[in-house]
Amino acid sequence: MALDRERLMQVLDRAHSGPICEPFKWDTEVIPQTIAAALRKYDLMKTCDPDNPINQDDALADRFFQAGFDVAVEVGMLCLDTQRVIKFSREEIQRGMDSAPAEFTLGEGKEKVVFRHRGLEDPFPPVWVAPLSIAVEEHLFIPITEGILRERVVDCLEGPSLQTIWGSKLRAGSPYELLAGKLQADLNYEAIRRAGREGIGMYAVGTAPTHYGVLGGYGIPGGYKPERDIVLLLTPVEMKTSYEVLHKLCQTYNCGGITYGGSWSMIGGYAGGPEGAAVSCIACTLLLYTAYQASNGASFPYDMKYMGNCGRKAQWALSVVFQALSRNTHICANSVLNQTAGPATKMLLYESAVGMMNLAVSGATSCTGPRTAGGKYTNFITPLETRFAGEVFKACAGMSRAKANDIANRLLPLYEANLGMAPKGKSFPECYDVERLQPTEEWQRIYDEVKEEVIKAGIPLK
Amino acid sequence: MVQSDVLERLRKVILEESSVEEVEDVARAVIESGVDINDAIHAATEAIRAVGDCFEAGDIYLPELMIAGRKMERCMAVLRPHIKASDSGVQGGRIVIGTVSGDIHDIGKNLVATMMAVRGFDIVDLGVNVPPLKFVHAAKDAGADIIALSSLMTTSLPYQQEVIDVLKELNMRDRFYVIVGGGPVTPEFARSIGADGWAENAAAAARLCEMLMASGIKPPVAETVIP
Numbered sequence: 001m002a003l004d005r006e007r008l009m010q011v012l013d014r015a016h017s018g019p020i021c022e023p024f025k026w027d028t029e030v031i032p033q034t035i036a037a038a039l040r041k042y043d044l045m046k047t048c049d050p051d052n053p054i055n056q057d058d059a060l061a062d063r064f065f066q067a068g069f070d071v072a073v074e075v076g077m078l079c080l081d082t083q084r085v086i087k088f089s090r091e092e093i094q095r096g097m098d099s100a101p102a103e104f105t106l107g108e109g110k111e112k113v114v115f116r117h118r119g120l121e122d123p124f125p126p127v128w129v130a131p132l133s134i135a136v137e138e139h140l141f142i143p144i145t146e147g148i149l150r151e152r153v154v155d156c157l158e159g160p161s162l163q164t165i166w167g168s169k170l171r172a173g174s175p176y177e178l179l180a181g182k183l184q185a186d187l188n189y190e191a192i193r194r195a196g197r198e199g200i201g202m203y204a205v206g207t208a209p210t211h212y213g214v215l216g217g218y219g220i221p222g223g224y225k226p227e228r229d230i231v232l233l234l235t236p237v238e239m240k241t242s243y244e245v246l247h248k249l250c251q252t253y254n255c256g257g258i259t260y261g262g263s264w265s266m267i268g269g270y271a272g273g274p275e276g277a278a279v280s281c282i283a284c285t286l287l288l289y290t291a292y293q294a295s296n297g298a299s300f301p302y303d304m305k306y307m308g309n310c311g312r313k314a315q316w317a318l319s320v321v322f323q324a325l326s327r328n329t330h331i332c333a334n335s336v337l338n339q340t341a342g343p344a345t346k347m348l349l350y351e352s353a354v355g356m357m358n359l360a361v362s363g364a365t366s367c368t369g370p371r372t373a374g375g376k377y378t379n380f381i382t383p384l385e386t387r388f389a390g391e392v393f394k395a396c397a398g399m400s401r402a403k404a405n406d407i408a409n410r411l412l413p414l415y416e417a418n419l420g421m422a423p424k425g426k427s428f429p430e431c432y433d434v435e436r437l438q439p440t441e442e443w444q445r446i447y448d449e450v451k452e453e454v455i456k457a458g459i460p461l462k
Numbered sequence: 463m464v465q466s467d468v469l470e471r472l473r474k475v476i477l478e479e480s481s482v483e484e485v486e487d488v489a490r491a492v493i494e495s496g497v498d499i500n501d502a503i504h505a506a507t508e509a510i511r512a513v514g515d516c517f518e519a520g521d522i523y524l525p526e527l528m529i530a531g532r533k534m535e536r537c538m539a540v541l542r543p544h545i546k547a548s549d550s551g552v553q554g555g556r557i558v559i560g561t562v563s564g565d566i567h568d569i570g571k572n573l574v575a576t577m578m579a580v581r582g583f584d585i586v587d588l589g590v591n592v593p594p595l596k597f598v599h600a601a602k603d604a605g606a607d608i609i610a611l612s613s614l615m616t617t618s619l620p621y622q623q624e625v626i627d628v629l630k631e632l633n634m635r636d637r638f639y640v641i642v643g644g645g646p647v648t649p650e651f652a653r654s655i656g657a658d659g660w661a662e663n664a665a666a667a668a669r670l671c672e673m674l675m676a677s678g679i680k681p682p683v684a685e686t687v688i689p
Contacts, residue, residue, distance in 0.1 A: 024532070027572070032525040080566065135616035135646065163616055172564025172617035173591070209615045210564060236566055244566065269569055272523045305520075307645065376646055378616070 001101055003253045003293045011086055011291050012246065018076070018084040023240075026078050027270050031238045034074050035276045035283075038067035048274040050312035053412065054358050054405040055319040058120075058327060064275075065324035068282025069093070072239075077287050080236065081243040088290050096290030102330040104258065104295050106156055106201025108228050113155045113201055115296060115332040118363045120323055123398030126359070127366035128390035130154045132336060133161035133206035134372060134381040136428070144428055145191035147383035147437040149200070153390030157188060158203035158232075158368055160381055172209040181205045181217025185224050202229040203260060203368070211247035219255030226257030233292050235263045238270045239284050241291065249292055260334065261288030261297040267313055268304035274313040277301040281321040289331060296366060298325060298333040306419040307374050308340040310351035312412060318355070319362045319401075326363025334366040335359050337389070341415070342373035342425025343382045344443040349450040350415045352389040353459060354408050360396035361404040367393060372425075379427040384439045384447050395460050407458045465497040469505040476509040476533050485533040489540035499544050506541070507582045510534045514580035518665055524573060531576035531585075538584060554581055555607035555675045558600050560588035561644075562611055562625070565618035570644055570664075574612065577664040578671060583608075594624040601638050608671055613644040622647070623655040639674045639681045643667055652686050659687040 021030060039045050042063040055061060069090070076087035088096070102117045115127050130151075136144055144160055162170050165180045184207045192200055204224035205213040218224040218231055231252045233245050252259050263284045265271045271280035284299035301317040302309050309318055318335065325333045337355040341347035352370060359367050370389050373380040396404065428434070431443040439447070455461050468491055475485045492502045513530040516522045557578055561571045568590050579585050586604045588596060601609050611622045622642050629635040641659035642652050652660035658681055659674055661667035669689045677683070 023568070024528070028525040028528045028532075032523070161616065169620040170617050171620045172615055174564065177564070177617065207617070209617050237569060242566055266524075266569060268520065269524045272525075276523075304524075374645070376648065 001104070001258060001295065002256050003259070005253065007293060008249065008253050014086040015079040015082050015084055015241070015246065018086050020083055021078055021085050022083060023078065023080065030075060031270045031280070032272060034071050035271050035279050038070050038279055039275055041070070042067040044275050044279070046275070048313055048316050050316060052405050053312045053315040053319065053408045054361065054401050055316060055323055056401050056405065058323070061320055061323040061327055064278055064320050065282055065328040067279045068324065069286060071279055071283035072286040075239055075283065077291055078240045079242065080240055086241065086291060088287070093286050093290045096293070097286060097329050097331065100289045100331045101295050102332070104332065106228065106230055108199035111197060111199035111201065115365050117330045117332055118326060118365050120326055120363050121361050121398060121400055122363060125394050125397050126364060127155045128153055128393050129156040129158050129203060129334070129366055129368040130370070130386045130390065131159045131381050132369050132371040132375060133159035134375045135163045135378045136160040136381065137379060138162060138164050138167070140379055140428060140434070141187045142191045142194070143434050143437060144381060145188060146194045147432070148386050149191055149195035149197045150437065151383050151387040151390065153387055153394065156201040156203065157192070159206040161207040163378060170207065173212060177208065177210060177212040178216035180207045181213035181215065182220065182223055185217045185222065199228070204229050204231050208232070210244045211251070214248045214251055218251060219257065226255040230258050230260045230296060232260050232262065233294070235261065235284070235288060237263060238265055238280050239287055258295040259292050261292040261294030262334070262336070263288065263299040264302050265299060266302050266304045267317065274301065274317040278317040278320045281317070282324050285325060285333065296332050296334050298335060300335045302338060306340055308338045308419060310337070310339055310355050311416055311419050315354060315358050315408065319358050322359060322362040322364045332365035333363070334368060335364050336371060337367055337369040338371040338374060340374050340419055340422035342377065342380050342423060343385055343428070344426040344431040344446060345423045346446055346450050347415045347418060347422055348372060348385050348425065349388050349447065350411050352385060353392050353454045354411050356389050356393040357396040357399070357404050357407060357459060360393050361399050361401050373422070377424065377427070379429065380425065382428050382432055382439065382443070383437065384443055388447060388451070391461055392454070392459055395462070403458060410457045411454065465495055468492050468495045468497060469501060472502065472505050472537070473509040476506055476530060476537065477512060480533070482533050482536045485537050486540055489537045493540065493544055499541060502541055506534060506537050510580045514577060514665070524569070527576050528572060531579040534579050535585060554583040554672065556584040556586065556604055557608040557610050557671060558586045558588060558597060558604055558606040559610040560592035560597060560612065561590040562613050562618050562621035563591055563593050564621065565613055565615050566590045567614035570614060571612040573664040574610065574643065574667045577668040581668040581672060583671060594621055594628045597625050598628050598632065598634065602634065606638060607675060608639045608641060610667070611640065611642045613647055616646045619646060619651065622657070626656055635682055636680055641667065641670055641674070649686065649688055656682060657686055658683045661689055
């Protein structure tokens with residue numbers, strides 16, 4: 001579905017004509033005060049229930065949605081370059097949500113994948129997009145990507161991301177990034193060819209912190225293809241936009257492609273506690289689909305204390321956000337799961353099990369990940385944890401929230417005390433045979449043991 | 463008004479809900495009361511540290527912390543001209559902070575800047591997407607002691623190194639401590655680029671600045687300091 005020009009121009013025009021607001025006022029007054037008022041209005045203060053990390057209360061999810069809708073209307077999006085607010089009326093936001101697709105496809109031929117709006121506890125299989133853009137060394141880009149693509153549970157390809165380009169340091173916002181956009185496409189295609197996954201849909205462009213990577217790699221000869229792939233528009237927190245994001249939006253329009261709108265909200269950050277972060281995520285999601293005409297995406301919570309979202313409060317907020325979106329819209333919502341532990345650790349797999357199960361039962365259409373070791377370390381991503389997370393995600397489709405909550409309560413005690421000091425684990429070359437693309441015995445054994453544990457806990461893995 | 467009352471008012475306007483204008487008014491009243499400037503700064507610092515402790519305990523969130531940090535900055539702006547030369551040492555030092563080129567993430571940088579202000583440092587916040595030369599010029603113009611570089615993306619990490627490279631090229635490396643932080647910034651990376659310090663989180667970054675200022679060692683330090 002091509003982007004609508006009138007809506008695009010409306011956004012650009014409002015970025016230059018909306019009310020002026022300084023970022024400091026936005027962060028310290030507009031956002032926290034509006035969210036706090038919505039929490040009070042809908043009686044949502046102190047509703048976070050860490051003992052039940054997967055919400056069971058539909059009415060609560062609906063109240064969160066209404067609060068998020070109010071905030072989206074009240075606040076709008078701040079354009080950082082013009083320091084003007086792009087505001088939308090309630091009707092415009094509703095029309096934006098109504099016009100978002102309830103179903104779309106990425107990929108071609110045998111690799112075509114259907115993204116469909118999912119209800120709560122929906123048996124329709126969710127889509128696993130892997131991996132998140134974790135930096136890897138240039139010479140390992142193809143082996144890691146090929147290894148991940150050999151995992152058939154992976155439906156679409158996003159990362160990893162480049163750290164250098166032909167040996168030179170890749171610098172965000174520089175001409176290097178423009179070149180890297182195309183280079184990433186080239187490397188992806190080689191990995192895809194080696195793995196026999198021709199036609200797989202891609203998220204463009206993992207190695208593109210600014211618009212230059214997208215301009216260099218998307219919609220150009222030999223690059224990412226508008227008819228098969230989707231463009232990542234990641235918007236700054238909370239509810240901000242920038243020329244960088246709007247450039248990507250315009251490039252997508254020029255090429256006739258579709259967009260992914262993503263963001264996050266920090267628990268403990270501008271939005272406040274888990275309840276505020278949940279409201280912020282819902283509001284931001286409505287704005288992403290309205291302003292960017294997104295086909296996929298959403299805003300999801302992180303916990304500032306450990307920079308991840310696999311702890312109880314973040315899991316609760318995640319469940320509320322996706323349940324609210326599932327029950328009150330028909331969008332194809334996507335989340336990111338941010339694990340904190342590294343490869344070859346049990347903790348990484350426990351975090352994945354809880355988070356992926358939660359998303360599967362809470363109505364997420366798709367998930368992008370894993371974000372192994374919080375994405376902090378170069379080469380800390382392997383195919384095995386990618387397989388595990390995807391297996392759990394798909395296996396939990398159709399599971400009840402009550403059962404998932406019970407399983408989460410069994411698994412969380414296995415790792416939650418270590419969230420602030422998660423084990424780094426081992427890098428790809430340390431726990432994989434780089435030539436054969438097979439895990440070491442140690443990493444395979446850890447996988448087998450945790451798989452057995454989560455099956456015993458109730459996750460129906462094969 | 464007796465001097466103890468005015469100091470108590472200063473503590474209250476920083477700790478409790480008030481505008482920055484009120485804080486400035488009270489700070490001016492402090493000056494007019496003739497209270498010892500050291501006592502005034504001590505009172506303000508005590509109050510702002512209490513706010514920082516509340517944030518670290520999870521009792522308040524980032525907006526409240528940032529507002530308190532802004533109030534502290536304004537308070538110090540009023541008090542600072544009245545610090546006598548003999549009072550030198552009452553300030554923590556001056557820090558130029560920003561998110562490096564190609565990176566528009568500000569939440570971590572804002573948090574670190576605020577925690578530094580909470581610890582009594584004078585902050586010059588350059589914002590986001592700041593080119594290497596701008597850091598150096600700003601630090602020189604401000605008479606800064608420390609340059610603090612934030613980065614959330616691996617593709618903006620090279621710019622942290624470039625700031626240090628520029629300082630060396632301009633023969634200014636011995637004028638400023640350079641500390642680095644952010645999601646993908648590891649202690650190993652900090653050491654590899656010759657940074658003077660690295661910290662895991664905002665509170666640790668503020669402690670790091672105190673350690674560097676108290677060290678008496680001229681930059682660059684031989685071994686990257688990690689609190």
